Amino acid sequence: MLLEVEGLSVNYGHIEAIRGVSFGVEEGTIATLIGANGAGKTTTLKTLSGLRKVREGKVVFDGTDITNLSPEKRVKLGISQSPEGRGCFPGMTVRENLDMGAYVRKDRRSKAYAEDLDRVFTLFPRLKEREKQVAGSMSGGEQQMLAMGRALMARPRLVLLDEPSMGLAPKLIQQIFAIITEINQQGTTVLLVEQNAAQALKRAHTAHVLETGEIVRSGTGTELAGDPAVKAAYLGGDV
């Protein structure tokens, strides 16, 4: 297991956002957390990145207990996140945003860095066209691509994607999910949080359903996609 989450509970004040969440992500796979608004998906990701304090439980990354590590150290270990919504730095250009993604790296003039930049521009040709444009002036889809590309610039082993399809046109959603699969095939492990369950389940190797802060179902993507309860609740399925 690259990432192991054991009995994770996180509070916002007195309110429990997630409780007793346990799951694992195998190296080289795509795992997904699906669930409705407010189920605790984003909280889970923020906790994995170190933005939220853990009340109970443990997070282990590649054998190291990272439960109380600072966000900075987690990025250095190889976990990076593409945040929810328009998570770019709006006043910076596309290129500056991408450079920020590599903030913890000290090899900005190296060949490896140029290759990584190339890789992002190949995955998202649109970003290359807009390299010098200010992020805040781009469309939602472009900003989403930028946030994802930026997360890759840290050369992560595990990339956390928070609702990459939110607010995008259907055609663009297809494209984004295809890119997620491609990123995974290039060797990066992906943990994907999504409301668009249909697409997420289709792409994911393992999947977990989060309801009011707890995992209620786990299985492979195909298993859950076939599960009648999941169908009814998240796939707008035939009841």
Next chain:
Amino acid sequence: MIRERFAALPRPARYAVVVLVTLLVYALPLLNPPLITTTGSDFGGVLFTVASFVLVALGLNVVVGYAGLLDLGYVGFYAVGAYTVAILTSLHAHLSWPVVVPIAVLAAVISGIVLGAPTLRVRGDYLAIVTLGFGEIIRIVAVNLDWLGAAAGVSSIPEPPSVGLFDIPHVAWEGGQPLIDLGNQTRFFEFGVVDAIPFYWLALTMVLVILCADSLLKTSRVGRAWESTREDEDVAELMGVATFRYKLLAFAIGAAVGGLSGALFATRQGFVSPDSFKLLLSILFLAAVVVGGQGNRWGVVLGAILVAYLPERFRFFDDWRVFTFGLALMVLAVWRPQGLLPPRRTVRARQLAAEIDSLEEGAEA
């Protein structure tokens, strides 16, 4: 526009321009250019005030403009610097000026860290309130503490050591004709109560040093950390920026520059009292930064010059001076909220926003 033209010049020409402008600025109080010179008050003294305002504004710009932390109590650091000089050169010890200034800067940095470490964990409005309180606390402590001279303050602060080498005559203008005025000379380099020009040169030199340090910092990793923190603190954390550490660093650097200008103020004045460090001064410092264009060092320099110079130039407005100044600030806030010379980034973002708007309008039509 000026920036592009300047960048287009060949390298030697650029150096020449920089050297010429710098010399001109140094010589300003000797030249007494008509229209610019102040009639109601000593021009050298005014220029010293302007230079120290520029220094303060550059320091505050690191905190407000770069790191995006609203500090309403910046005068506190200024006071710490000034009082450190006062008690170490006059009240409790008689250390020499070159020794005391680094101590004053250090004292300001320590006070910045002591204030920042607990408070930089709160965001936005709360930070403004806490810093506001800090500024007032420093002043009120000074009023009540006999050890700091209480309400009467500390006097007979000595001048920095002088080396009187030679005299430089001023220029007098008679009917538009420049004349060498041998009856009015400045001794190079002697600090005195009457002639403020050596103090101006000292302050200006500090400004230039800080400007260089500022431009190095802005383009470094530290500068990028500040920028990302200002734009979105959570996302900056996700990039691996240790935001708290960088905010504290901004606070410490700001405090250092504030302390330095406070030390300069105390030395020139020869006297400090709690009345010199009122809340209004914090607001004026902030006004300089905001009017000029927070985040752009040249904008901030311009803002500080205007805020410090205009009220002196238009002294004949008398009672209307402050009123006019306030009115000018309001007009500016409405018409140019981003400041007179905003950072290039802001300009760029605005242009693009306008472009997109026009495109969208076109699409609808």
